[in-house]
Amino acid sequence: MLRSPAFLATLTFLAVALGARVAQAPWTEQFPGSYPRVHAPADARFEFLPDEIRIHLDEETKSGRIIVFAHAADGSLLGLLKPIVDGAVTVRRGDLADYRLAVRGRDVGEHRLLKAMDRYVEREDMLERILDARAKGLRFGVQRCLYPICNRCLDGCKSVMRGDFPISMRVGERGNVEPVFAKGSCPRCGKCFVWCPSGVIRDSGSLTN
Ligand code: SF4
Ligand code: SF4
Incomplete structure (x- = not known):
């Protein structure tokens, strides 16, 4: 009886069903650590000068870098990674954006890195993009999180x-x-x-x- 085809088929079916159930089971293990929390966005004061924008930050970041971003009318966001020097970031004419990110409402979509190994695949002057966003009432600012570079x-x-x-x-x-x-x-x-x-x-x- 134990070797009958019907018994073996039933055994195989039960084994597959059990395996599928285990694979679909939710992750329930808890590690002994605590939950993550997100630090508040950076506060910054923008100083608009003839050929540069100086951005004064309320505090340094752990990495010593921050992203300067500007939304564009086409629903994308342009970003540039900059070092923080003496509590400030300077965006000069000719500083080109590092990436373009698709955004819709609060949703974040695909991104495109604009800098290849030896050239820019798309040249977007970040100072111009910030001035453009300011003139059109679009959002611009600084971002502690380094996504999508990180x-x-x-x-x-x-x-x-x-x-x-x-x-x-x-x-x-x-x-x-x-x-x-x-x-x-x-x-x-x-x-x-x-x-x-x-x-x-x-x-x-x-x-x-
Ligand atoms: S959110 Fe953070 S703490 Fe939670 S599982 Fe993912 S990596 Fe771990
Ligand atoms: S993308 Fe990088 S910088 Fe941003 S929260 Fe995640 S680990 Fe931190």
Whole structure:
């Protein structure tokens, strides 16, 4: 009876069904660490000078760099990574954007890096783009999070999660891109805030999110 084709077929069916059930089971393991939290967006004062824009920051970032961004009328966002020197960033005429990011409402879409190894594939003068955004009432500013140049938190999360990532990128109220977390679905592995180079994601020190 144990070797009958019908019994073996039933056994095989049960094994496949059990395997599929296990593969679809939600991730429930919790790590001993605390939940991540997102640091508030940077405050900055823009000083418009004849051939440059000086941006005075309220505080340094962990990486010593920050992104200057400007929204465009076509629904994209242009960004330029700049170093912070003496608490300020200077955008000069001829400083070209590093990337273009598709945005729609709060949603973040595909991005395109504008700088290839030895040339720019698209030349967008960041000073002009900021002045343009200012004239058209579009948002511009600074962004602590280095996305899409940096992707570490998403990579870290993907290395521990199976499918539904608690972390994603959204456009914040000031027009900057920042990470957001889906409450309740993070198993507290801590990789996002350990790997974040800019200090945007931090250890909340809390076991309740
Ligand atoms: S990397 Fe993902 S799973 Fe780990 S703490 Fe951050 S959001 Fe949670
Ligand atoms: S690791 Fe930090 S800087 Fe990099 S994308 Fe994530 S939040 Fe932004």
